[in-house]
Amino acid sequence: MRRAHSMPFGAQVEPEGVRFALWAPTARDVALVLDGTEHPMPEAGEGWRRLTRAEARPGSRYGFRIDGNLVVPDPASRFQPEDVSGLSEVIDPSAFPWSDGSWRGRPWEEAVIYEAHVGTATPEGTYAGLAAKLEELRDLGVTAIELLPLADFKGSRNWGYDGVLPYAPDSAYGTPDDLKRLIDHAHALGLMVFIDVVYNHFGPAGNYLHAYAKTFFTERHQTPWGAGINFDGQESGRVVRDFFLHNALYWLEEFHVDGLRFDAVHAILDDSETHFLAELSARIRAATPGREVHLILENEANQARWLERGEGGRAAGHSAQWADDLHHGWHVLLTGEDAGYYESFADKPVAHLARSLAEGFAYQGEPFPTLDNHPRGEPSGHLPPSAFVTFLQNHDQVGNRAMGERLSHLADPQRLALARAGWLLAPQIPMLWMGEEWSASAPFLFFVDFAPDEELNRAVREGRRREFRSFAAFSDEEKAKTIPDPTAEETFRRSTLDWAERTRPPHRAVLEDTTALLALRRAEIVPLTKSEWLGGAFTLPNPEALDVTWRFRDGRLRFVANFGADLTLPLPPGRVIWISPAARSQGEGDIILPAWTGLFVKEVA
Structure with a gap:
């Protein structure tokens, strides 16, 4: 092939x-x-x-x-x-001689995604190094790996969001054939492969388009990175659109990946009659008949319009969106943090979490405090849970912290155990951040390599420290100096996973729990989600407890979680498929849920 x-x-x-x-x-x-x-x-x-x-x-x-x-x-x-x-x-x-000629992908409802940065996912930091770990990920219960952007970036280390040559997989990780071997091997193991692509900006070093194609950009649209990409210019828009449309098809056809994650699409500014995002999904769907191809958005605007379903409940355009609201609800409950966008969830985190679990977005047009009370989001309750990719951590939520702390560094392990079950057994599409399955000890820090441009290196270093000066922990210059230097190789090295620790306590117990939950998901949850979606609902037994129900043609799934004083719950109808170890029975079948415990109940239609 x-x-x-x-x-x-x-x-x-x-x-x-x-x-x-x-x-x-x-x-x-x-x-x-x-x-x-x-x-x-x-x-x-x-x-x-x-x-x-x-x-x-x-x-x-x-x-x-x-x-x-x-x-x-x-x-x-x-x-x-x-x-x-x-x-x-x-x-x-x-x-390149492919061996996966019969591979057509896997249904979206089966997706359990593992987000990974190739350079730090293994000590080797290569495509080959990651390929050697795929069997362990399959055995964990992962069905898809999502690679942070691969587009060629300046230097030897970068998250990938500073890419400037979107068709060239970065040589720091190996050759294009090495990447193809990784994908081919993943398919042999039944694993899908997704690639994160960036169509909203180019990195600050190595972009030469201004030297010969100035109209690739436009001052009509301004983004956090400067002049916007000219998706809607009368003179240049068609070529610019085709540059990115072909890029998407290139990864899907030439590298045979199973899907793409589109970074920060709210920053793709386009006043055309047909928005680039609509043309993008239409072109991909038309070009990949007979394949299970999945398209994932990151969209801070929470626009449900891109996630609509068509015949048989299949995605008409894009498959799903990263569910930031759900993450924020869990994070505030687990850590008590209320700075930045967490402020918009700190007033009633249980209610925000419950609505996110049942309906997708916590904010569906209501004023959003972090945006000066401007409305955020669109109604999403009609969408199935599979329209949302959920996570407790990802590269942004960990790496954009000054010290790159993982959630396991911030939250009580018993509380985290409830959140892990509430996330992996809910019917949305779960995504793990690499190493999360064993509560890896390595942080994930922000790192770049713009040498020999020391002026740009200095600007990044000083900008990083300035970014956190509003936080009390880094409010003065000496405290700010404790933030790891993003341009130092040591910062990159500290972020590399130590796979050996997964067999040692306390990491081994977390790995066993994650593996068991994913096996339970495969056996009990996925069959439900493959049937017709009938709707979700939630109630709040009190301000510190939630009760969420998801209805499918083949049955119902219910999640009750308590975050405060003991909650007495009548024995629910159906079969309890998971319950916190600290929960206990009382009387004629009542269940008492102490603080930070919960249960999942399944009823078959």
């Missing part, structure tokens, strides 16, 4: 040689730099430059000289062996 995605951009191996194509609408002159030689690239209309060279072959190094001066890499490069400013390498994607 051979795979290649054909696109109008970049270097494409053809029978007569290699075709090179660059969209450079604001360049006066462009020359192809190929293995030490230069060749003028003729204009092909509408800003395009194209040239085919018979002597070029896989492995050739190439770039483009702009206006007789700057040599830039291919913005659609498939590989950058010498980082973002080096020459690109011609890759023949059809040379």
Whole structure:
């Protein structure tokens, strides 16, 4: 089985040689730099430059000289062996021998996602290193791995959100073929693979588009990273849209991944009649018939419009959204923190959590205190639980803390045990942050590598410390200096998982609990979620307890959790499939739930 995605951009191996194509609408002159030689690239209309060279072959190094001066890499490069400013390498994607020809993916309801940063997930920090851990993840109960962005970034270490060459998997982790081997092996084990992609901005170092395609960006839209990407410009919008549409299809077709997670789509600003997000999902659905392809959004605006269901309850466009509201409710209850966006959940965290569990969003158009009481969210109660990806931790919620603490560093283990069950047994799609399954001791810190640009390194370092000066723990300059230096290699090294500790106490007990919960989910919860969704509801027995019910055609699932004084609960109808060890019976079947205990009950229709 051979795979290649054909696109109008970049270097494409053809029978007569290699075709090179660059969209450079604001360049006066462009020359192809190929293995030490230069060749003028003729204009092909509408800003395009194209040239085919018979002597070029896989492995050739190439770039483009702009206006007789700057040599830039291919913005659609498939590989950058010498980082973002080096020459690109011609890759023949059809040379890789895939063995997963029968793989069509897995139903979305079966997804248990494992979010991982390739560089710190294993001591090796490579695609091959992660591939060696896949059997352990399968045995844990994981069915999908989600990789933080792979687009080539400046330096040897980065979370991935500073990528500037979205078609080139970063060489710090291995070659494109190494990544394909990871995906091929995952499919052999029954695991899906998702990749996080960033279509809202480019990183601060190594983006050369301004040198020859200024209209790729527009001042009409402003984002946290500056001028917006020009998705809706009359002159350039079609090419810009196609650049990212092809990128999505490239990962799905050429690398045979099972889905994509789209970063911060609220920052994709588009006034077109058809929003880019709508065209994106439509193009992907049309291009992947017969496959289980899953599209996940991160969207702070909580717009239910992108998650609507079609025939048979299947996703009409995007499959699901990260459920930040649900995370925030659990986090406030577990830690008592109320700074930043947690302030909007600290007034009544149990009620916010209950509504998130039953309906998806806690805020569905109500004023959001953290946004100066501007309305946030859209009605979401009609959507099935599978429209939401839930988590107690992720790279953002851990790594954006000054010290990168995991939730297991902040919360009481017994309280965390209830939250773990309440998260993994609820019918939403659960996502684990790497190492969470055993309460890993390693933090996950913010790290970058912009050397030798020491000015940019210094700006990042000082900006990181300034960001936390409003917190009492880092309010003065000396306290701020205790924040790990994001540009130091040691900060990156400290974030690497130690897989050996998972067999030692107390980590082993957490791993056993996570494994048992995921086995229970597979046996009891997934069969329900594959049947027709009939609706969710919640009540609050008191301000410190919640009672949530999810109804499906094949049965009902109920979750009762108590966070305060003892709660007496009549023995519920159905079968108790999980209950906290500290819960106890009383009288003729009443159940007493002490603080921070709960139960799940299943009724079969």
